Amino acid sequence: MNIEMISKPANTAGRIRMAQGETILTEVGAMIAMSPGIRVETSSRTASGGGLMRGLKRMFSGENFFINHFTADVDGQELIIGPALAGDMVLHRLHTGRLIVQGGSWLASGPGIDVDTTWQGMARGLLSGEGLFWVNCRGTGDIVISSFGAIYEVDVQDSYMVDTSHIVAFEDTLEFTMGKASDSWFGSFLGGEGIVCKFRGHGKLYCQSHSPQMFGTALGPLLLPRQG
Amino acid sequence: MFGIFTERLIVFHVMIIPPSCLGGIFSPQLPDRRASATIAVTSNEIIAGLADGSQHHMPLDHTLRLEVGGASGRMVMCRHGDVMIYSEDPHFLGLLQACDEPHVRSQLTCLEANKKRHRRMMGLIWTSVLATLFVLAGLAWWSAKRALHLAITHMPYTVDVMLEKSAMGSVNAVSAEQYPKTMALLNSLLKQLKPESKDKAIQYKIALVDSAEINAFALPGGQVVVFTGLLRDMTSPEQLAATLAHEVSHVDLRHGTERLLLSMGAFTAARILLGDISAGADVVGSLVTSGAMNNYSQKQEDEADEEGFKHLIKAKIDPKGFISLFDIFDKAMKEHHLDKIPEWLGTHPEPKSRIEHVQSLIKALPKDMAYHPIDVDFAAVKLEVSRCRGDGGTACQREEKQ
Numbered sequence: 001m002n003i004e005m006i007s008k009p010a011n012t013a014g015r016i017r018m019a020q021g022e023t024i025l026t027e028v029g030a031m032i033a034m035s036p037g038i039r040v041e042t043s044s045r046t047a048s049g050g051g052l053m054r055g056l057k058r059m060f061s062g063e064n065f066f067i068n069h070f071t072a073d074v075d076g077q078e079l080i081i082g083p084a085l086a087g088d089m090v091l092h093r094l095h096t097g098r099l100i101v102q103g104g105s106w107l108a109s110g111p112g113i114d115v116d117t118t119w120q121g122m123a124r125g126l127l128s129g130e131g132l133f134w135v136n137c138r139g140t141g142d143i144v145i146s147s148f149g150a151i152y153e154v155d156v157q158d159s160y161m162v163d164t165s166h167i168v169a170f171e172d173t174l175e176f177t178m179g180k181a182s183d184s185w186f187g188s189f190l191g192g193e194g195i196v197c198k199f200r201g202h203g204k205l206y207c208q209s210h211s212p213q214m215f216g217t218a219l220g221p222l223l224l225p226r227q228g
Numbered sequence: 229m230f231g232i233f234t235e236r237l238i239v240f241h242v243m244i245i246p247p248s249c250l251g252g253i254f255s256p257q258l259p260d261r262r263a264s265a266t267i268a269v270t271s272n273e274i275i276a277g278l279a280d281g282s283q284h285h286m287p288l289d290h291t292l293r294l295e296v297g298g299a300s301g302r303m304v305m306c307r308h309g310d311v312m313i314y315s316e317d318p319h320f321l322g323l324l325q326a327c328d329e330p331h332v333r334s335q336l337t338c339l340e341a342n343k344k345r346h347r348r349m350m351g352l353i354w355t356s357v358l359a360t361l362f363v364l365a366g367l368a369w370w371s372a373k374r375a376l377h378l379a380i381t382h383m384p385y386t387v388d389v390m391l392e393k394s395a396m397g398s399v400n401a402v403s404a405e406q407y408p409k410t411m412a413l414l415n416s417l418l419k420q421l422k423p424e425s426k427d428k429a430i431q432y433k434i435a436l437v438d439s440a441e442i443n444a445f446a447l448p449g450g451q452v453v454v455f456t457g458l459l460r461d462m463t464s465p466e467q468l469a470a471t472l473a474h475e476v477s478h479v480d481l482r483h484g485t486e487r488l489l490l491s492m493g494a495f496t497a498a499r500i501l502l503g504d505i506s507a508g509a510d511v512v513g514s515l516v517t518s519g520a521m522n523n524y525s526q527k528q529e530d531e532a533d534e535e536g537f538k539h540l541i542k543a544k545i546d547p548k549g550f551i552s553l554f555d556i557f558d559k560a561m562k563e564h565h566l567d568k569i570p571e572w573l574g575t576h577p578e579p580k581s582r583i584e585h586v587q588s589l590i591k592a593l594p595k596d597m598a599y600h601p602i603d604v605d606f607a608a609v610k611l612e613v614s615r616c617r618g619d620g621g622t623a624c625q626r627e628e629k630q
Contacts, residue, residue, distance in 0.1 A: 096252050096264035100299045120299070155261075157310070171262075173254070173305065173314055175297040201297050201305065202254050202312045203262070 001110065003091050003142055009150040012089040013082040014108065018072035025115070026108040028064040030081040037074040042066045046115045057117040060133040063106060067115070083107055083146035090151045090168075090206060092143045098172040101135040101145055105168050110141030120176075127178045127195050130167055145169050149210030160199040165211040171203030247323055251276070251315025253284055267315050269323040274306055276313050286313055290331040294324075296339055304339075376489060380482055385427035385449075388485055392449025399453055401435035407456075409612045410436060413604050414454060417469050420602075421543050423476040432476060442560050446475035448484040456613045461556045465602040465609075466549025470540060474550075477535030483528045533582060537589050546599040550586045554579040 001024065002017040013032060016024055025046060044055030044066055055065040070079050083089065089107065092099055100118060109115060118136035119125070125132035137143050145151070147168045154160055156174055161181070170176070176197045199205055248268040253276040254261060265276035265284070274286040286292070286308045293307040298314070304321055305314040324336055404411040414434045423432050432450040440457040447453070452475045454468075462468055478484060524532070533550070540547045558579035 093260075095260055096262060098299065118299070170299070172299040173252075173262075173303060173312070175299055175301060175303075201295070201303075202307070202314075 001142070003144065005089050005091065009088040011086050012146075013080055014089055014091075014144050016070075016079040016081065016108070018070075018077045018079065020072055020075045023069055023071040023111045024079065024108055025111065025113070026068050026070060026079075026081055027106065028066050028068055030083065030107055031068065031070070032080040032082045034070065034079045035072075035077040037072055037077045038079055039071045039073055041069040041071070043069060046113070054116065057133075058115065058135070060117055063103060063115075063135060069111075081108055081144070085146075085148045085212065087146060087148045087208065087210070088151040089144055089146045090153070092145060092169065092204075092206070093141075094137060094143055095140060098136055098138040099143055099169055100172060101137060101143075101169040102130040102167055103133060103135060105145045105147060106135045106137065106143070107146045108142075108144040109137060110143075112141035113137050113139040113143055123178055124176065124197075127164065130165060145206060147206070147208035147210075148212045148215065149208050151206050151208055154205045154207065156199050156201065156203055156205050158200070158202070160205060162197045162199065162205070162207050163211075164195055164197060165213050166207050166209075167197060168206040168208050170199065170205045173203035174199050174201040174205060176200070247319075248277075249315055249317035249319050249323065251313065251317060251320065253278070253314075254312040255284060256310055257284075265313070267313060267317075267320065267323075269320075269326055271326055271328050274313050274324075284311065284313070286311060288327045288329045288332050290329070292329075292332055292335075294332065294335040294339055296343065376486065380486055380489070383485070385429040388448035388450075388479075388482065389429050390449075391485060391488065392447040392451050395447050396435075396451060399435060400437060401453070402438050404436075406438075407436055407612055409605075409609050410456075410459065413465065413468070413606075413609050414472070416604070417465070417472050417602070418452070418476075420545065421469065421473055421476060421539050423480065423539065426480065430479065432479070434472075442556070444471050444475055446478040446484065448479065448482065448488075450479050452476060452479070458556075459613045460610065461560070462606075462610070463552065464549060465604050465606050466546050467553040467556070468549075469543075469545045469602065470536065470547065470549035470553050473536035473539040473543075473545075474532050475536075476539060477532040478524065478528070480535060481528070481531055483524055483532065487524060487528070529582075530585065533585060534589070537586065541593070541597075544598070544600045545602065547586065547590060551583050554583045554586070558583075 001019070001022045004015045004017075005012050006015050007013055018024065018038070028042070031040075044052065044058075046054065046067060059065050094113060100120070106115060114137070116136045116138070117133050119132070120134055122132070145168055151168055156170075162176075163181075167176075176199045178195050179198045181194065181196045248266050250264070251267045252262060252264045263278050265278050268275045268277065269288075272288050274288065276284040276286070278284070286306060291308060295305045295307070297303060297305065298316065300316060302318075303314050303316045304324075305312055306324075321336070321339070324332065327333065327336075411434070414436070418432055418434055430450040432452065435451060435453045437453055437455050439455045441455045442458045442461055444452070444454045444458055452472060454471065458471065459468065537547050537550065540549070561579065
């Protein structure tokens with residue numbers, strides 16, 4: 001299987017070339033186009049199985065109850081996928097450990113990846129702007145994640161700071177706590193940053209350039225009231 | 229000779245393999261920067277064995293940094309320069325205890341202390357959260373009950389009368405002509421008790437039901453219903469007076485209305501409180517009847533006993549009737565093995581605790597208290613009710629025709 005990102009970074013789509021018998025799992029509604037030799041099955045199961053409960057847990061993290069399984073019946077098949085919002089996509093190759101993805105950013109993964117839900121604590125869930133539950137990917141294979149705006153990758157060596165609602169995904173060797181952006185709370189709020197996510201550890205972190213919440217806040221007042 | 233030597237060497241090699249656990253390593257020398265590894269710890273180094281057979285050695289010296297974190301918060305990370313070896317295996321910290329380096333040992337002690345502090349802190353936070361939720365739930369329950377009591381106090385008594393009318397439809401009362409002596413006694417006792425209603429809308433009246441059940445109940449508007457089964461087991465008119473005093477007190481204290489509103493949905497209850505009796509009219513009748521018959525709370529029963537006691541004293545009727553009445557209940561419960569049910573599970577307090585309660589009330593009375601005996605031929609009343617067999621009065625009617 002070969003996954004390539006096209007039209008980066010503002011309106012990225014993923015082109016997946018599949019050989020006979022290869023399968024990829026995607027978020028419901030992610031398919032844009034596909035070759036006729038691809039079969040689609042919809043199920044709540046992922047790599048390690050799991051049925052009703054796993055599907056319900058995924059819904060808590062902002063993902064869909066069902067997952068689409070695309071399987072190529074013949075060689076040389078092509079599947080194009082894309083997220084709901086305009087933005088970037090990135091391919092993360094998972095060899096070891098886990099990748100924690102913010103709810104709604106998981107788009108697709110290979111059949112060897114188990115997609116589950118994880119909890120990062122009440123304070124982090126409420127204050128990080130990402131939701132209480134996160135998508136927990138483990139196993140070996142490719143994971144496609146999407147963002148609102150561009151994605152940039154950071155190789156955290158010790159510590160790193162990200163504004164709330166800008167986290168896309170991070171490796172399990174990283175942890176984050178909520179804290180103030182500057183030395184004082186007063187300065188943090190006057191500077192418009194307020195609370196930030198402080199990462200600590202060693203690993204890869206994906207951030208998004210734009211925040212859907214801030215975009216909505218900026219756009220909302222400009223919308224005209226519905227007539228009639 | 230050579231063969232034996234080789235075998236001994238192999239045995240020796242197996243014995244020095246240090247204990248290990250699963251984890252991973254970050255190193256700029258690795259092609260993908262990160263790889264999973266089997267981690268072993270000796271007294272002076274950490275060894276990360278990779279899947280391709282290569283090994284990475286991290287010396288356990290004063291430059292080693294130990295941390296606990298990761299997404300799970302349980303990952304132990306050992307940093308040495310730009311290399312990091314980590315594991316989420318709970319045994320990893322135990323393996324590191326084998327290290328002799330004082331700097332590493334002091335960090336381990338610090339980590340253990342931090343872990344304990346964190347656990348204590350989390351325990352405190354969760355205990356506080358649970359305690360707050362518990363207190364809030366208690367406050368909400370208390371406020372709701374207070375609001376309900378307040379609402380009932382301000383509700384017009386005409387609602388009680390409407391509830392009573394709605395409920396009486398499901399009560400199969402016999403006519404007064406069938407039981408003239410019994411009805412005469414019941415009415416005379418009610419007159420003697422002189423219950424004072426708080427509103428002119430409340431009119432106290434008595435209905436008799438021919439049933440073997442040992443029961444009596446009161447409906448919100450002032451209707452008291454007595455079962456012939458209860459009368460058959462009674463031995464004195466004072467017991468009947470105590471029963472009536474108790475039931476009349478339920479009406480006075482509006483217990484039936486309170487129970488009904490508690491057992492209905494908030495929306496329907498709010499509509500009834502606002503005087504809309506048509507709200508849930510189909511269920512109101514059966515709810516009032518079943519609530520009055522079975523479902524007063526223990527607290528309400530105690531309140532009715534106390535209030536009924538006052539009625540008896542005021543009417544100069546001996547309150548010991550209560551004690552012998554509760555003895556009848558006790559006997560009936562034992563016959564039906566209901567005495568095995570714990571008191572807190574039942575709707576009524578246990579007869580024994582009710583007897584004790586009444587005895588304490590009697591003790592508090594002045595010693596020269598005089599009572600008027602109830603002048604009635606109770607044996608004749610008992611004979612009248614014993615002619616019927618608890619089949620809704622049809623047996624009596626048949627006998628009268630004969």
